[in-house]
Amino acid sequence: MAELIAALGGDLVGASDLSISRIASLAEADAQTIAFLANPRYQAQLASTQAACVIVAPAMAEAAAARASGAACIVTPDPYLYFARLTQWWTKRFRPSAPARIHPSAVIDPAAVLGPEVDIGPLAVIEAGARIEAGARIGPHCVVERQAVIGAGTRLAPHVTIGHDCSIGARCLIHSGTVIGADGFGFAPTQGRFEKIEQLGAVRIGDDVEIGANTCIDRGALGDTVIEEGVKIDNLVQIAHNVHVGAHSALAGCSGVAGSSKIGKHCTLAGAANLVGHIEICDHVHVMGATVITRSITKPGIYSGMYPFDEHAVWEKNAASLRQLNVLRTRIRALEKQNSEK
Amino acid sequence: MAELIAALGGDLVGASDLSISRIASLAEADAQTIAFLANPRYQAQLASTQAACVIVAPAMAEAAAARASGAACIVTPDPYLYFARLTQWWTKRFRPSAPARIHPSAVIDPAAVLGPEVDIGPLAVIEAGARIEAGARIGPHCVVERQAVIGAGTRLAPHVTIGHDCSIGARCLIHSGTVIGADGFGFAPTQGRFEKIEQLGAVRIGDDVEIGANTCIDRGALGDTVIEEGVKIDNLVQIAHNVHVGAHSALAGCSGVAGSSKIGKHCTLAGAANLVGHIEICDHVHVMGATVITRSITKPGIYSGMYPFDEHAVWEKNAASLRQLNVLRTRIRALEKQNSEK
């Protein structure tokens, strides 16, 4: 505990000689557990939790201290942030990375540039001209194509593909199966056929970006696709060519952004939300789940467009009426006219 | 035919010395084909099919037997189930797996544990502490990270990633590109930035689970993400951290389940259906395609929420009216008030 407080701060109240062996929620905690109370909704669990130590905000300090004898708490202004840092501290302490090594089965072109302390996993492929900066870790089976750059301290999980000429910033984390720098979807229709537009741009990703599994970020057609610093992208997200995502925005699972659209800073797209192409949304816009944004947004705020679900039979009737909604509007207008004429 | 009946049961009516070389639908069958009639809708095809043998229910036995001379049928209570088992028997007989071998190009940590009769494909990576149980088959290019467990008889297609500490049950089948155990999407927002919450849980998958291609199942934040026995998951499905899917449920392509939600047993999500986070749906709930479930469901049944499509010009008018629907409601109320006052 002393080490923890030394590393992360906070005021320890109660016994300091606890032996903590896991982190859990209040409800699942036992006597070897450290837990946290961030959401006031769970305050009632404070009385019943078995946790040896609970991370709480000052307002909860008294209630937390009044628990069973021997129970401790850590008082800190933002318990959720403290919890996040605790998970980081925990991982570093109990699941340290193996020492960096270049696995002999990796296929590294002699013209690739490897910085100090880089780790190259088994069967990774690093092509000519690629640059892996200091301390970066390339997982098993990753492919880093020619002239691509992987920033310092960045980690690629297994099976990541980084296309030629793309660059990834420092301290990024990219999960398995993600493809950065496939061709954008660009064709010129001609006489009933499609003529390919070669995609000549690349993808530029800033520092401290995290990207989930099986996500795709396509290279630009002429200019680059850009993901600014601090952006967080979940699994199975589609980012088309020439998209620009502003710093510290977050895109949840199965969301998608069509070509050339621009997302401001500090925006969020909830799960399965979509933006059509060639639009722009300003900073601090929050798009709810399964919502399709079809035109530019210039005013910060929350935007929604999700069909409300219902029991199938009820939905069926309402959906049938929806297909005649404009007719219903006309009928209301007619009624209003009749009434006003009387 | 005799072998088939011996293996799968059913009553053979008519010629037993047929030479069958393929399985097809009634419509595409020829004189070397075995076909089946499961859906009464296709009953009319019975008269015209060229199939040498048709699998039918008892109610259809007479009609099937009355076909051209030389034509046979197999009578069984559930022809569709019989057909499923026939495909399995067919595969075992005509496309047997190659004998198990450890390919010399695989990179297997000396501290990995391999059970008897396991098959490790070319260029697979098995990390330290991973355990591959009896008869499991690991495809080319799979990565099984440290301490992960692959159950007996389970098969991983090429390019599957199983994250550290995750466990897969017995007799599972996981298709290419699927990622089990990437980090859940968890961050604490602080001063306009996101602080990573290390994901300390794992993924636990029961027996007899099938998972499609390029699907993602994230590891839990503190506890585990759990997929119970017999669950079937299609391609490009997103299962977020700490989700729990009950036994014998099925999730179709492009569906998604957000963090900490719980699906009961024997549920189905049709294609592109989504569940928001932190909700629970009870057993025997069926969610129709492209429907977003936004709150918990406690009553078994069918639920829908799909926008009805239409010709673009019609849709456009109705959609414009939809954006004023609440105003229309107020106008109806006003009309009702006027009428009642008269």
Added chain:
Amino acid sequence: MAELIAALGGDLVGASDLSISRIASLAEADAQTIAFLANPRYQAQLASTQAACVIVAPAMAEAAAARASGAACIVTPDPYLYFARLTQWWTKRFRPSAPARIHPSAVIDPAAVLGPEVDIGPLAVIEAGARIEAGARIGPHCVVERQAVIGAGTRLAPHVTIGHDCSIGARCLIHSGTVIGADGFGFAPTQGRFEKIEQLGAVRIGDDVEIGANTCIDRGALGDTVIEEGVKIDNLVQIAHNVHVGAHSALAGCSGVAGSSKIGKHCTLAGAANLVGHIEICDHVHVMGATVITRSITKPGIYSGMYPFDEHAVWEKNAASLRQLNVLRTRIRALEKQNSEK
């Protein structure tokens, strides 16, 4: 410039001794740039662009020629098509493919058949009976399973999986992470469990098809899944078993087609559009973004079904009204009856 005109045609007006070093949009062009004007919307940029040369249609030739002295233009009937061909010419000239080679780290079964001039990347796996035709390029980490065929001149980006018995036509391009030939999602429900239907068909893909990253095309259950020539498919697209996509159709990112459905020729699905199973849409049907097609379409045209987004508070009220729409319709009918009786 002379070389370019020789290769691609068009009438060069103005200086022919330009040194062009990049292609860019009118707005981002500089004095070493060739740009194009395809969309009349951008006509105003013609006056201000810094481009050394602009590709224009005959109607714009005069305006383009009237720019600053030294500025050139290429006059051609279809500037966008010319631009597409320019990108192809550019790529061939400035980013030529490396000479074909079989990388020694690839694992190639002796019973695989390699045509002349094929390129096999590092760590690719080619199984027994697979056939790689003349000039095909198999990227690093690809897996081509037994009996699969890769047509002449086709290119697989890294990490592509081609399942057993599947065939890919000539001159195709398949991007990273894509899985062709995973099992279709087919099960016979029996006593609360699912019995697997082995998928005995394959996938057949025509010539000149392009497929994006992390897309899935499943093998057929009995017959084959078929993608005809010239089809273009984007990233993260789901094509279920026994689907048939007609020639020269295009499917944008995150779209999906459920089992046994058939898409005509020259159709388009915009982003996140979906087709349910067992339906058929005729030639020249265009489905707008996020639209779900739930029944067959026999009339060419544009079809939509997207919920219009709005500010969250506005949406919330309208969505609440939507759940009572059928009741509103009944109330309108009642009002009409009252009025007609008066």
